[in-house]
Every structure is written in structure tokens, then in C-alpha cells.
Amino acid sequence: MRLLDRISRRPWIWSWFAAFLAWFATIVTGGASTLGLSQAALTFAAFSIIVGIGQMFVITLGPGNIDLSVPSTMTLAGTVALKLMDVDNAMILPGLMIAVLIGIAVGVFNYALIKALRIPPIIATLSMSFIIQSAAIWTNRGLRIKPPSVLADFTTATTLGVPNVSLVALVISVCAWFLLEKTIYGRWISAIGQSMPAARMAGIPVDGTRFVTYLFCAVLAALAGYLLACFSGGAALNMGTEYLLMSIAVVVLGGTAVAGGDSNVPGIWGASLFMFLVVSMLNTYGLGAGIRLIMTGLIIISVIMLAGGRQPGAR
């Protein structure tokens, strides 16, 4: 009982629990294949995990901190990287570099707007996203360039039955967890999220820390865009769209405090898997698109209500 009690206090347990339920229901009642469903879930969740982790770092910075430029950053990074690689396997690394550079540039501009012009993050990153999206439209010009074959194979293949993209997400998650839990930087962003004045008075370099965090979020978004473009066989201008809400939803569902200061990596996994599984569960029931959306909304609300009753434990 003690164990159960301790586990139920973990904020991420609810998203895992919900994900498992959806997985179970899809297989038992929908008759989906266990392996196929699990692999699909891991694959598609991987992208929201990568984006969600970046968003989580930003949300941890405290109320008002959010990055809305995530979808357009994904689009721009995917488009430019594919264009640069131009189906050439030798250009994979430069392509990755350019994606990361785009992420860095977006992060720098985001924080410059927030800090120098004192624009609230929600407005700054939103207006930034229009600029980035226009840049993506301008570079793309309606062309759909295929990814280099090695990369296309890598992103769609599995290793020992586990999709490669989810392994990439796993590596990133472990790094993120280490950053948050073990390093000074992790302490700092948690401190800033709890109280910016207190963080400043405790000698934390607040601006530097926030800057790095926005940078980190944009780089992760760019990386996710790069992988997604390769996975889906080419960059599309609307490929990032669904990740705007997705990145925020997985953070919240995963048990990260919306008010900042308390973040949670395992929860992102549970929530991302859950978000995919709910949709596929409703799909196997053959429900219409309208009903499906309503059901998705209702299920998310109930998970949040369940998880909302928890007591924040000492950390």
C-alpha cells in the first residue's frame, strides 16, 4: 500500500496510466495488433516528446513563459535542411547542422524580442512564428524534396523492434532529465520558475538562464522538424501545425506545473503516448471526425482533473 501511495503521488503516473488504458482498450476492444500499435505509438509520440521537452523547459521558467514559434521552427528547419541535403546521403550532417543553426537563430531572436523590446513571451514568439513561417514559405515554394535515402530509412526503421525515432527521443529525454535533476542549470530554471525576484536575489544569472532555455527549446523544435520531414518523406508547410497545441498539451498532461518551477520528463512520455493512443482508439471504433475531437477533448479534461487532485510532494 505504501508503494502504491508513493507512486500515486508522482505527477507523471496519471499520464502513464491513461496511456496504458487507451493502449489496452484499443487492443482488446478494437482488435489492433499489439506490436503494430505499440510501434506506431512510439514512433508518432517521439516527435511530440522532442518538441514537448523543449516546451517543458520554457514553461518551467514560470508564468507567462511559452514558446509559440515551435511549429514554424519545425517547418523551417525541415524545409531548409531537406533543400540543402537535396537527396544526397553525403549531406546528412550538414543538413542536421543547418537545422540546429536555424533553431539557435530562432532562439536568439525570440529572447531578443522578449528582453530588448520587453514583449511578453506569448506575443514575441507568436510574431516570431509568423516571420519564420513566411521564411519557410519563401524557401519551400511548393516543392516537396525527398529526404536522403539513408535518413528516410533510418527514421522509418526499427532497432530490435523499437522505432529509431523513439530511441532518439529517449536519448534526448535522458539528457533533459539529467539537466533538470542533476545540474546547476536545472536548479536555476526551477528557481526562476518559482520566483524570479527570489532567483535574482539568490545570485542566479536570470537573463542568461532564460536565454539558454529559449535557445534549447527552439533547437529541439528544429531537430524534431528535421526528423519529422525525413520520416514523412518530405517537408510540408503545415507539418508543424498540430505540434503547437500538442507541445503544450503533453507538458500539462505530463504533470509539469503550468505555474512553473516543477517539471517532469517521464510525464512527457506518458502524455505523448496517450495523445496518440486516444486518437487511434477512437479511430478503431470507427467514429466520425467530429465525435472523435469531442471525445479527445473530454478525455484530456478528465485526465487533467484526475491528476489535478494530487498533492505536490517535497522535492
Added chain:
Amino acid sequence: MPKAIIEVADAKVSFGAVKALDGVTLAIAPGECVGLVGHNGAGKSTIVSVINGGLAPHQGSIASDGEVLARYGINAARSRGVRCVFQELSLCPNLTVVENTRILHRHLGGLGWRRRAKQVIEQSLDAIFPGHDINTDRTVGDLSIAERQMVEIAMAFSDAGIAPRLIILDEPTSSLDASLAEQMLAHVRRFVASGGSVILISHILHEILTTASRIVVMKDGRIVAERPAAAWTEHGLVEAMGSVVKGEAHRRAMRDLADAPVAIEHVGRGTPFRARRGEIVGLAGLAGHGQTEMLMRLHAASSADWLPRRDPAVTFVAGDRRLNGIFELWSILKNLSVAALGDLAQHGVVKGDAEAERAGEWKRRIEIRTPDMASHILSLSGGNQQKVLFARALSTRAPVVLMDDPMRGVDVGTKQEVYEIIRQEAARGRTFVWYSTEMEEVCLCDRVYVFREGAIAAELQGDAVTEENILAASFAGLAA
């Protein structure tokens, strides 16, 4: 004996683990002035909030004129003629005096309310402070702090329909000079003689002794003594409050620091600020006259916003814990170590054992009362939270410690422990810049800057650091 205007029976109020009121019974009869004294955190302001209806006691009852009131709130209190002058001034700064009067007296509304409100407030001002020259059409924000306090007092005594019967004065003279304070106290005596009641809270004991008819002493949320004023002496009051009798014993030995190198300085309006190595510099003056701003400026000038500093230059002990002190989601351990993480980490990775060891050391040294440093920071009492903040600052290597009235809510025993630590650290060459609203603490400093209206008005050193000199410097030129 006539029925009490307000009678509070066995009131208990607690804020989290802190018992602000622990069973207080207090009745105020018509025609008496009750003096209320006690240390900070003794529960004076809490009992005042209970009486004026701002705070419902978690236990206990409130009766008025002999009937027990089940639903008692601010409006019920006001309709029974209970008025309150708060420590923190409560007028709207963007409105004129007349408009503020209108807000307080709701039924002054209707056509021509300005004329009526003006009449009400001016009558009251003239009665309490004859010869005042406050123009009631001025915006409150433009008045000096003393004038604002005068208006506030006059507002409480003003009569527009519901006559005031019980007036609570919470530190009413804190920004008034001696002659204005005497005018006000004289009016209190007249008001009491004509059958009104007053609760007077003040740290200036002779005001209480000369004005009150009965004096109640509070300590740790309880009433510890209650006698007619004539039966009290100043010494007796201090003893009853449980404070250590002030004296030269607490004075630190005089040290000659004139040759020590300057550790931190700030040149602004008025006298420049300078603190030397190993010196304890006090910032004094009335609350809100720029002391905290000075600390913030000193902190901002020598801390980095973008890159972490290898060697921190200053560290800060917050007085307003909730605003810029504790991190509420964290454990005691993390709260303590946050400022010194650079010393406890290797390549940016925090070494858990080094952190725990450091925390254990400070737990012993400053006696943080908790079974487990990993428990939540809010499980500690306010005083112990404050100790954690002290430990956080002192455990850094920063040579200058800035303290923003850090003893709020700290009990007497803890204060002595912390004073001792400050003395030791200063002897080892640390510089302390200490803003305090408590005269006793200011008198522990080597040198004191007195602030007035945002700038340093005077500098006192050694034997010149006395209550009289500080008060004189805080008020000079401010009297209306």
C-alpha cells in the same frame, strides 16, 4: 459596567503552523482607551483584524453590545462604529482627500457629495490637528507621508451618519513628529472622555502609558498581562513583553575600521554610501524611505544577469520571504544551497553528498529545527525559514551580505543566535549592510546611515548611534 462595544472571546487564528492568536479574550467598554503592546509577531495586528472584521477567527466568538454575532465582517463592524487606522496607510493615492472620504462614507453619495465630504473631513482635521494646512482637494499621493497619516487619522474620527464608537489606532504616530503626535493623543483623550473607545497600538511606550486607561500586553498570540495604566511602568511593560532589557551589554565593542578597504559603495543623491571590510553598516529611518531600494541597487550593481560569476560579490537575505526569499516548491536543503551551487558542483553537475554535508553543517550551526533537511520548506515556521535564508546567504563566499530587515517574524532567542553569528562573521572580515526597523538591531551596527525620502540624510557612528539621534534624523524637515 456598561456592555462592551466589542467583546472577543477565546479567539484562535493560525496561519499554517504559526499560531497568530492562541485563545485571546478581550472586551472593550465604552469610554476606555486600551493600550496594546507586544513584540512584532505577538499577534497585535491579528487581534485588530479580528475586531475590525477583516479576519474571521478560526475559533472563538465575537459579541457586540451584549449580543453574540454569528456573522461578523467588515461591514458589520463599520455599521457598529468600529474604525481602524492601519499601520500601512490605506488611502487611495490617486484620489483626493475628499474623494477618499466619499469612499469611506458610502452614504455621502448623491448630488453635492463633494461639498458634504469636504465638510466632514475638514471638520475632523480641524478638531484633531488645529492649525494644519492640508488642502483637502489635493491628491493623496502628493501629500507627505506625515500628512497622509494625519488624513487617515482624521478620516477614522470623522462622523458622517454613523458615529465612530471604537477606533483602532495601529502605530498611528509612526510617521508623525512629536507635536503632531501630542495633538493626536490629546484628541484621543477627549474622545475617550466623551464616551468613545480607542485601541492604541504603539511601540513608543510613554505614549501608551500617558494615554491608555488600561494596558494589555501580548506575547506569542496570547494576552500575558492586563492592568490599569496607572499600575504600569515603562520598565514593567518591557519586562512583560519578554524582551531583553536594552543596554550597553549588547553593544559590540568599538572597532576602528577607518583604515579597512572599502568593500562596497554607492554614490547617489545625498551622502554617498560606503561600507568597509568587516564593518556592520545599518540602514535606518522610517520604513519605506529608500532603504530597500538602496539594497536592491547595491545588489544589482554587483551581480550578473547573464553569466554566472565565479566569485560572488554580494549576497542577500530577504525580509519579505514570500516575495524574494524562499522557493516554495523546494525542500529546505535546496533552498539553503541554491546560492552556493557553484561551490558544490563539478562541471555544472551538483554533487549531492557535498550539498547534503554543507546543509547538515548549517543545520547544526544555526539550529534549523527540522528532523529532515529534505522536507518541504513550508513545513518550517516563519522564523526557521528565515534561518534557512540566513544560512543560504552566509554559506556563500560573498564578502558582502545585504540584509533587508531580515528579522521579521523571528523570535527573540533566534535573534540572539543570529546576532552572534553576524558578529563572528564580521570579525572574520565580512561586510554586512543591514536594514532594520528595530532600533535594537540598528544599535548593534558600527555605523548607521539614516534614510529620509529616498536618500541618506545622516550618518551616525559609534556612540552617536542612539535612538534619539536616529529619530531626530528621520524626522528633521519632514514635520508639517
